[in-house]
Amino acid sequence: MKYVLSWEDNFDHDGAPNPEKWRFETGGHGFGNGEEQYYTDKLENAFIEQGILNIVARKEDFENRHYTSAKLTTKGIRTMCHGKIEVTAKLPKGGGTWPAIWILGENIREVGWPECGEVDIMEHVGNNPGSIHFSLHSKNRNFRIGNQQTFFFTQEDVCDTFHEYGMDWDKDSISFIFDKKTMATFRRKENDGVEEWPFNHGYYLIMNLALGGCWGGNIDDSIFPATMQIKSVKVWERRDVD
Numbered sequence: 001m002k003y004v005l006s007w008e009d010n011f012d013h014d015g016a017p018n019p020e021k022w023r024f025e026t027g028g029h030g031f032g033n034g035e036e037q038y039y040t041d042k043l044e045n046a047f048i049e050q051g052i053l054n055i056v057a058r059k060e061d062f063e064n065r066h067y068t069s070a071k072l073t074t075k076g077i078r079t080m081c082h083g084k085i086e087v088t089a090k091l092p093k094g095g096g097t098w099p100a101i102w103i104l105g106e107n108i109r110e111v112g113w114p115e116c117g118e119v120d121i122m123e124h125v126g127n128n129p130g131s132i133h134f135s136l137h138s139k140n141r142n143f144r145i146g147n148q149q150t151f152f153f154t155q156e157d158v159c160d161t162f163h164e165y166g167m168d169w170d171k172d173s174i175s176f177i178f179d180k181k182t183m184a185t186f187r188r189k190e191n192d193g194v195e196e197w198p199f200n201h202g203y204y205l206i207m208n209l210a211l212g213g214c215w216g217g218n219i220d221d222s223i224f225p226a227t228m229q230i231k232s233v234k235v236w237e238r239r240d241v242d
Helices: none
Strands: 002-009 037-039 046-049 052-062 065-069 071-073 083-090 097-105 118-123 131-137 149-154 163-169 173-178 181-187 203-211 226-239
Touching: 002 083, 037 203, 052 203, 065 203, 083 097, 083 118, 083 203, 118 163, 131 173, 131 181, 149 181, 203 226
Parallel strands: 037 065
Antiparallel strands: 002 226, 046 052, 052 065, 052 226, 071 203, 083 163, 083 226, 097 118, 097 203, 118 131, 131 149, 163 173, 173 181
8 A cells, every 4th residue: 555645735825825726615605504704715815925825714794794714625626535635734713713624525516415425634613722623424424413423632732833634544444643643543334335434436625714603603703813824735645556
């Protein structure tokens, strides 16, 4: 078994995110979670400066919402199936912030959520600072029915310094990694079908900063602007070798 670097972004050009690597998902419909932000494609909400991607949530009226933020994805540009993802990030402080690094099945339009599958590489809610969550969601195991495969741990300085969040993924297991250390591994059970383990097809990467909603909770208006910073993203393909 070996890993081959498929693509990376070290954010080495100031300005807007590279459109050959990232697309903006925009909208203010709550995204199934009652979120309060409107995701825009404005430079003020996502920009690169001195080698760091900044995803910035702001308190401002925009369309139907009173907050703005950004959601970057590789949908329609790059997908992966099995391998490693490594993202070096510093998380925002403040009540109501809900940053996430995650992957979503590319077939979501055809089969819907959660049938497409979702892997949360990192979630953090500012109202519970320092608690990092990893989760898997499928048709028969997801947060709406309260039985998702999930793990969390506490790291007090995630809002003060950069850490590496990652996953290692093959057809029968997904491991979550923090600063090169494996924190949890979820394995496909013997009788699991696609309704329990839909993690053997193409997925795209998402990085976003949500506000409020069913998990983000009450928003502290004194915190803005609130910024999630990313230094690098690396995606490795997993290849079998003789």
